[in-house]
Amino acid sequence: MGIVIxxxxxxxxxxxxxxxxxxxxxxxLLAVAIAAVVGAPLTGENSIVDTVLQxxxxxxxxxxxxxxxxxxxxxxxxxxxxxxxxxxxxxEFGGDRPTVVALGVLAVSALIxxxxxxxxxxxxxxxxxxxxxxxxGVPKTTAAGTILMGIAAGMPFELPIWQFFSTTLDLPVDTxxxxxxxxxxxxxxxxxxxxxxxxxxxxxxxxxSLAAPAHDRRRDRARQLGDAPWYALLAPLVPLxxxxxxxxxxxxxxxxxxxxxxxxxxxxxxxxxxxxxxxYRAFDIAAPPIALFVAIGIxxxxxxxxxxxxxxxxxxxxxxxGHPVVFVVVFALLTPLCLYRGPLNVFGLGAGxxxxxxxxxxxxxxxxxxLTASYNQVFGVADPTSTQTVWAAQYSGVSPQQVMxxxxxxxxxVALGGLIxxxxxxx
Amino acid sequence: MTGTTGDTLATLGRLSPxxxxxxxxxxxxxxxxxxxxxxxxLLAGTPTHEGxxxxxxxxxATAATxxxxxxxxxxxxxxxxxxxxxxxxxxxxxARYVSRPAPAVELFTDTxxxxxxxxxxxxxxxxxxxxxxxxxxxxxxxxxxxLHDDAALKRxxxxxxxxxxxxxxxxxxxxxxxxxxxxxxxxxxxARRGLGRSPLLLTAALASAVRAxxxx
Numbered sequence: 088m089g090i091v092i093x094x095x096x097x098x099x100x101x102x103x104x105x106x107x108x109x110x111x112x113x114x115x116l117l118a119v120a121i122a123a124v125v126g127a128p129l130t131g132e133n134s135i136v137d138t139v140l141q142x143x144x145x146x147x148x149x150x151x152x153x154x155x156x157x158x159x160x161x162x163x164x165x166x167x168x169x170x171x172x173x174x175x176x177x178x179e180f181g182g183d184r185p186t187v188v189a190l191g192v193l194a195v196s197a198l199i200x201x202x203x204x205x206x207x208x209x210x211x212x213x214x215x216x217x218x219x220x221x222x223x224g225v226p227k228t229t230a231a232g233t234i235l236m237g238i239a240a241g242m243p244f245e246l247p248i249w250q251f252f253s254t255t256l257d258l259p260v261d262t263x264x265x266x267x268x269x270x271x272x273x274x275x276x277x278x279x280x281x282x283x284x285x286x287x288x289x290x291x292x293x294x295x296s297l298a299a300p301a302h303d304r305r306r307d308r309a310r311q312l313g314d315a316p317w318y319a320l321l322a323p324l325v326p327l328x329x330x331x332x333x334x335x336x337x338x339x340x341x342x343x344x345x346x347x348x349x350x351x352x353x354x355x356x357x358x359x360x361x362x363x364x365x366x367y368r369a370f371d372i373a374a375p376p377i378a379l380f381v382a383i384g385i386x387x388x389x390x391x392x393x394x395x396x397x398x399x400x401x402x403x404x405x406x407x408x409g410h411p412v413v414f415v416v417v418f419a420l421l422t423p424l425c426l427y428r429g430p431l432n433v434f435g436l437g438a439g440x441x442x443x444x445x446x447x448x449x450x451x452x453x454x455x456x457x458l459t460a461s462y463n464q465v466f467g468v469a470d471p472t473s474t475q476t477v478w479a480a481q482y483s484g485v486s487p488q489q490v491m492x493x494x495x496x497x498x499x500x501v502a503l504g505g506l507i508x509x510x511x512x513x514x
Numbered sequence: 515m516t517g518t519t520g521d522t523l524a525t526l527g528r529l530s531p532x533x534x535x536x537x538x539x540x541x542x543x544x545x546x547x548x549x550x551x552x553x554x555x556l557l558a559g560t561p562t563h564e565g566x567x568x569x570x571x572x573x574x575a576t577a578a579t580x581x582x583x584x585x586x587x588x589x590x591x592x593x594x595x596x597x598x599x600x601x602x603x604x605x606x607x608x609a610r611y612v613s614r615p616a617p618a619v620e621l622f623t624d625t626x627x628x629x630x631x632x633x634x635x636x637x638x639x640x641x642x643x644x645x646x647x648x649x650x651x652x653x654x655x656x657x658x659x660x661l662h663d664d665a666a667l668k669r670x671x672x673x674x675x676x677x678x679x680x681x682x683x684x685x686x687x688x689x690x691x692x693x694x695x696x697x698x699x700x701x702x703x704x705a706r707r708g709l710g711r712s713p714l715l716l717t718a719a720l721a722s723a724v725r726a727x728x729x730x
Contacts, residue, residue: 175562179679182690183661183668215561222560222692224613224662290614293658293699295651295713297606297625297721314565 088125088398092390095120100436103428110428110435114382117436118143118389125394133392143388147380149338150254153247154203154376156341159369160326161203161211163345166365167352168315169322170199170211175314178219185224186286189233192216193282196237197275198323201244202344204467206474207372208238217483224291231483232494233282235468235476239498240278242467243267243460244327246337251380252460255387255438256445256452260337264330266456266508273504274464277497285493319351375474379434387442400447407449411510418458419503425462426470426491433459433466450514457509461502469495526631526723529730534635537726541636541719545711550576552714553697560693574675578694579712581674582657582701585667591659596652600624603724608717609651611658619655621648629716632723641710650703650713657699671698 099117102108108116122135130136164170177191196212203211213234220230242248244267252263326344329335335343345362353361389395408414425431430440441459445452470476471487480487529537553575557563563571594611595618602608602622608629610620629647633639642650661668672688679689700713 171564176679178562178692179677179689180687182692183672183695215564218561219692222696223690224658288614290612291662292610292612293655293662293696294610295608295654295699295717297608297717297724 088394089400089402091124092121092395092398093402095124096430096436096439100428100430103435111378111382114379114386114435114439117439118382118386121386121389121395122392125392125398127389127392127394133394138392139385139388143385144381146384146388147251147254150247150251151373151377151380153250153337153341154380155369155373156338156345157203157245157247158207158373159366160322160341160345160348161199161207162365162369162372163348163352163361164199164202164322165207165211166361167319167348169319169348169352170195171215172315173198173320174212174215174219176320177216178223182223185220185291186282188223189220189225189229189282189286190279192220193233193237193240193278196234197241197278200238200241201246201327202241202323202341203372204238204242204245204248204475205376206478209234209475209479212237213479213482217479221292221483224293225286226289226292227483228480228485228489228493229282229285229289231479231485231490232285232468234479235490235494236278236281236497238475239464239468239501240271240274242464243271243274244331246326246330246341248463249330250337252456255383256441256456256459258452258456261334262453263456266453266460269508269512270457270460270464270501270505273501273508277501277504281494281497315352319348322348322351376434383434383438386436386439390439390442391446396443396446399443403443403447403449407444409514411514414514415503415506415510418461418506419499422462422465422499422502423495425466426472428470428472431462432470433463437462454509454513457505457513461505461509464501464505465495465498468498525727526628526635529726533726533730537722538636540722541632544715544718544722545636545638547715549712549715550579552712552718553579553700556697556714557691557693560696562692574677574691574694575697577674577676578671578691578697579701579704581671582698582703583705585657585660585698585702586705588660591656594619594655594659596621598623602626603628603727606721606724608647608720609655611655611662613662617659619652621651625720626651628723629720632719633716636719638711638716638719642716646707646709647713647716650707650709653703653706654699654713656706657702658695660702661695661698668695671695 095117099113102113103110118139119135122139128134173195177195178188181187181191199208199212216234217230221227249260249263253260322344325347326340329340329343330337349358349362408417428435431437441455444450444455469491471491476490477487480490550572554568554571557571557575595616597618597620599620599622602625607622608625612618626648633642675691675694677689677691678686680687703713
């Protein structure tokens with residue numbers, strides 16, 4: 088039976104890779120198929136309808152809300168000029184030194200990456216940041232990579248990610264926070280190293296171009312808004328300080344960030360309108376990840392059914408390395424399997440595999456956290472099919488594959504660092 | 515005349531009379547603009563200048579162009595490695611300076627040839643003598659090398675523009691104005707090669723020609 092489940096998973100990966108089905112639909116289909124082959128009843132306890140579809144669909148509710156509020160705050164930061172002002176100030180201070188500008192944009196991207204992820208984060212930092220870097224001579228691929236590495240450096244502090252791992256792996260938020268604090272130095276160090284090495288290795292480029300300046304609706308919007316006041320620029324730090332410093336719960340911390348961004352940029356009579364407008368627009372941004380989290384919840388519910396655990400346990404036990412050194416070597420070598428929506432992508436089948444590893448008792452949940460969070464650092468930057476990578480590459484005028492080749496060595500090292508920490512502390 | 519130039523002549527020659535006439539009209543309209551206006555447009559389209567007063571952009575454009583023109587008296591840089599390429603029209607590039615692996619100026623010969631032909635078509639030889647575009651491209655990239663290698667020069671450009679990033683009493687940090695170095699490079703190229711009009715006018719006309727070719 089375990090073999091059948093593995094074959095179903097491979098078929099699911101095939102459907103996702105060949106884009107025959109969107110990832111979310113493929114995961115739901117896979118979940119129902121797994122539940123059916125392990126003999127789950129249609130209704131009742133541990134059933135397809137009540138357990139997999141009903142309970143699974145809402146299992147990630149807290150994550151979905153955190154993603155929505157993160158998108159809301161991101162939308163607010165874009166609309167009020169907070170994000171564009173941050174980038175503009177960086178360019179004005181460091182402008183004729185490409186490395187300084189790139190480091191500044193990296194820092195702003197990291198700050199934005201703590202609030203929200205995916206393409207909206209890349210857009211917030213990149214709409215102005217990418218052309219600004221190119222204007223001072225940073226090569227295009229380096230510019231796109233800088234935005235992505237920056238967002239990934241902020242990712243260990245992205246509160247919706249904490250919520251996701253906490254719910255998915257059934258771990259307290261404190262435990263997730265503890266590991267993320269250990270992962271952050273690797274993400275930050277290799278992000279800085281990327282900028283330092285790549286700006287030095289690739290030097291500067293200045294082109295006499297015939298291209299007319301691009302018109303972008305967001306930039307037109309920024310034209311109307313002007314600069315945000317300096318104290319509003321602290322908005323991305325508010326949720327972070329509350330959640331990290333004061334150990335406040337994730338959703339209230341993020342709501343406080345939304346309120347801070349609002350009151351520091353908006354006249355009282357316009358507040359209601361802006362708050363509602365940005366909230367409604369945030370639903371558009373948050374829709375794709377929310378659909379994915381519904382599907383991940385359903386898949387997790389299927390792979391943790393007693394029948395599935397029983398079937399997969401011997402197989403997974405046989406292939407999972409137990410020795411810490413082998414654990415690091417094997418999972419480091421498998422890192423590319425999280426690219427191209429591969430089986431180790433934690434926002435896809437990887438979540439199901441994580442569920443199997445925990446429910447079968449192969450590794451402690453916190454070790455699986457280390458594994459999946461480390462892979463997430465790679466996927467978030469170098470996967471040519473992830474929306475932020477596609478957007479940053481295309482906006483820079485290069486291909487997502489060029490960005491992957493340039494950034495992969497650095498994020499692979501980040502993952503290796505995370506795996507070493509995991510093996511050293513949890514195995 | 516090189517083979518590439520001949521090819522491009524044939525390419526522009528393929529424009530229908532109506533499209534060619536429309537191109538002439540559009541370029542005549544561009545020529546009616548004053549040179550500073552092209553600088554304003556370049557700055558206005560450069561990120562970080564959203565919402566800036568056009569009068570301020572004009573002042574910066576003029577100052578940066580004059581700064582570039584003033585660099586012509588400086589000692590000449592050693593001749594860089596020159597790499598000739600095609601594919602510039604497709605990529606909308608005329609020339610490019612790269613500092614690594616070794617400083618080099620890439621000249622896109624198809625775009626240069628198109629530029630030369632366009633100058634003839636528009637009767638702009640008085641402003642842009644034969645071969646001036648290639649020479650201007652070299653000079654333009656020279657200016658980037660000058661600015662890239664000399665921190666004092668970059669500081670002087672910032673001071674000339676007079677934009678402030680931070681003021682604390684008497685303490686002031688001059689702000690970088692994105693796009694100003696590009697205008698300085700164009701100013702340097704125009705002055706060094708004795709062009710009658712800004713290279714930015716020809717750049718705008720070339721962009722129109724490429725659009726016309728794509729449409730026709």
